[in-house]
Amino acid sequence: GENVEQHPSTLSVQEGDSAVIKCTYSDSASNYFPWYKQELGKRPQLIIDIRSNVGEKKDQRIAVTLNKTAKHFSLHITETQPEDSAVYFCAVPMTTDSWGKLQFGAGTQVVVTP
Amino acid sequence: DAGVIQSPRHEVTEMGQEVTLRCKPISGHDYLFWYRQTMMRGLELLIYFNNNVPIDDSGMPEDRFSAKMPNASFSTLKIQPSEPRDSAVYFCASSPSSGNTEAFFGQGTRLTVV
Numbered sequence: 691g692e693n694v695e696q697h698p699s700t701l702s703v704q705e706g707d708s709a710v711i712k713c714t715y716s717d718s719a720s721n722y723f724p725w726y727k728q729e730l731g732k733r734p735q736l737i738i739d740i741r742s743n744v745g746e747k748k749d750q751r752i753a754v755t756l757n758k759t760a761k762h763f764s765l766h767i768t769e770t771q772p773e774d775s776a777v778y779f780c781a782v783p784m785t786t787d788s789w790g791k792l793q794f795g796a797g798t799q800v801v802v803t804p
Numbered sequence: 805d806a807g808v809i810q811s812p813r814h815e816v817t818e819m820g821q822e823v824t825l826r827c828k829p830i831s832g833h834d835y836l837f838w839y840r841q842t843m844m845r846g847l848e849l850l851i852y853f854n855n856n857v858p859i860d861d862s863g864m865p866e867d868r869f870s871a872k873m874p875n876a877s878f879s880t881l882k883i884q885p886s887e888p889r890d891s892a893v894y895f896c897a898s899s900p901s902s903g904n905t906e907a908f909f910g911q912g913t914r915l916t917v918v
Binding site for chain 2: 724732733734735736739779784785787788789790791792793794795796797
């Protein structure tokens with residue numbers, strides 16, 4: 691089955707600095723790579739995703755990069771703000787028929803200090 | 805659209821009791837997923853349905869767990885008998901029939917078994 695490893699487990703950054711979280715996966719057939727943000731006591735919510743036919747995707751202050759050869763993808767948050775404090779999960783689909791059947795990484799607790 | 809609706813939001817029960825968690829997926833979504841989130845194991849898929857049919861229940865931890873989807877707008881996850889180690893947040897998620905799109909999560913049910 692798919693194995694997803696996520697690093698670091700915790701990340702503390704000063705407001706305005708950048709944060710980078712990296713995930714590696716095992717199944718080379720994977721073609722969809724989402725990132726979810728989960729605030730304390732709330733549901734996981736998709737913040738950005740990337741498909742295997744592109745190497746980078748940006749949405750305002752967040753971006754995801756993909757290296758299919760090395761089988762890793764990363765989340766980049768620039769100009770961090772206190773509201774970016776949350777747990778971030780990478781995920782990889784376990785099947786090709788649905789992108790909802792996900793193998794999640796262990797999560798990264800991001801703390802943005804003012 | 806109200807999104808994926810789960811009930812109850814919180815459940816406290818005594819060991820040995822039966823617990824039923826409920827989920828209403830987003831209208832028109834043909835895939836429904838049950839996830840469990842714990843500190844030790846993170847987010848893990850328990851079971852998923854396509855067009856009300858269980859497709860993969862390999863994530864269901866024990867025979868004490870069962871899930872049903874009697875119609876397109878309702879699913880249940882039942883634990884009988886419940887044990888303290890079942891304490892977790894249980895999320896229901898749904899996605900459209902195309903499969904190749906994100907899964908939308910409900911608010912979750914926080915289950916505490918004492």
